Amino acid sequence: MSDGSSKGKMTLVIKLRNYFTTGLLVVAPTAVTVWILTRLFFFFDHILGQFYDKYLFETLGEPPLPGLGAVTLAIIVILIGMFARLYAGRKLLATWDRIIEQVPLVNRVYIAIRQLSDAFAKGGGIIFQRPAIIEYPRKGIYSIGFVTNHCSGPFCKHVGKNVASVFIPTTPNPTSGVLIFVPEDEMIFIKMSVEDAMKLVISAGTVTPELGIPIENPD
Secondary structure, three states, X not given: OXXXXXXXXXXXXXHHHHHHHHHHHHHHHHHHHHHHHHHHHHHHHHHHHHHHHHHHHHHHOOOOOOOHHHHHHHHHHHHHHHHHOOHHHHHHHHHHHHHHHOOOOHHHHHHHHHHHHHHHHHOOOOOOXXXXXXXXXXXXXXXXXXXEEEOOOHHHHHHOOOXXXXXXXXXXXXXXXXXXXXXXXXXXXXXXXXXXXXXXXXXXXXXXXXXXXOEEOOO
């Protein structure tokens, strides 16, 4: 009886552990998303909200109004975006760029960030054109990369063949990785969306899209 009771307790413990693990995996994405968005909201709200608290609400003797700073910041950014689309705004931004480019050290950081933001803007927020399988870091070992741009200009002429720039992300943090240039005839393109391929990278291969990763010939 005691052995049966012990086995029953162990089985219950294992079931509870499995239920807890499953529940944690279900709750974690939502909880982390809410936490990140909440932190971002309070961060942006504090930028201008502190001035409202100090110069308005303290003067009136009223409690602070959460979210007012974030709303004001959003309105300011929208107005700046509207102005930047006008002729006068474009001229002013061009002048500002020329001034910053003359400042040592600052110009390197500014230009890098500006080029990155331009890449997102031109691609509508998507800089990855398509996923592909690359033999990297050596022959016989394959990695998933994302084509960011096809070769053009002097670079291709110097290399002597058509190459494409490919970003190889790291796991599980895809924001870091390496940039390599691969001949287009050495890439294996896959019939998979960028989102599905990114899931495969982030999950370290544990989340495999139900596509069978069919192979297609490069264009």
